[in-house]
Amino acid sequence: MSRVGNLVIQLPPDVTVTIGPGAVEFQGPKGRLATPLRPGVTAVLENRTLKFVRRDDSKEQKALHGLCRTLAANAVVGVTSGYQKQLEIFGVGYRAKIEKDKLELSLGYSRPVVYPIPAGIEIVCEKPTLVLVKGIDKQKVGQVAQEIKNFRRPDVYKLKGVRHAGEKLIKKERKAGVAGA
Secondary structure, three states: OOOHHHOOEEOOOOOEEEEOOOEEEEEOOOOEEEEEOOOOEEEEEEOOEEEEEEOOOOHHHHHHHHHHHHHHHHHHHHHHOOEEEEEEEEOOOOEEEEEOOEEEEEOOOOOOEEEEOOOOEEEEEEEOOEEEEEEOOHHHHHHHHHHHHOOOOOOOOOOOEEEEOOOOOOOOOOOOOOOOO
16 A cells, blocks of 8 residues: 555645644645545644544555545645646637636637636636636646636547647547548
8 A cells, every 4th residue: 555644744834734623724825725634534733744644554544544645735735836737729710818707718619618717716818829727726726627628628630629738649640431631
């Protein structure tokens, strides 16, 4: 089993931690996040380090131990520096823009796709073909980026669509037997 749960989390000086009965709450310069404590896992705060201790060495407890520690480490990074995902839009006429609190995507459909920006997430269009999703919750940032990507997944034949920055696609040859292409 993994030994991730045994690693201690070094807390930056600008982060405050509150350990409650079922959750650990983090307050930092970017905001406030809470992570759950699973049954059998307890958090111990001593000298600006956060450590998680499990009840026994069963397989389930080891998995929950590592999960609680990883969620807490992600929350510490989130409240100090935050997370961001960058999406690139490829295709002729494909573009994005921000209208009030909505993201408007032109992706080759008859009408533009309008996506309401969820609370706690900031979306920035640096260029019409570059969308930046920012936030303090790692899971929420990744979920929003994936939802935007799902509006027009990358096509392997024409390489058009929305993809994560740096994502490599291998262009497939056209299907055999197609005439006139």
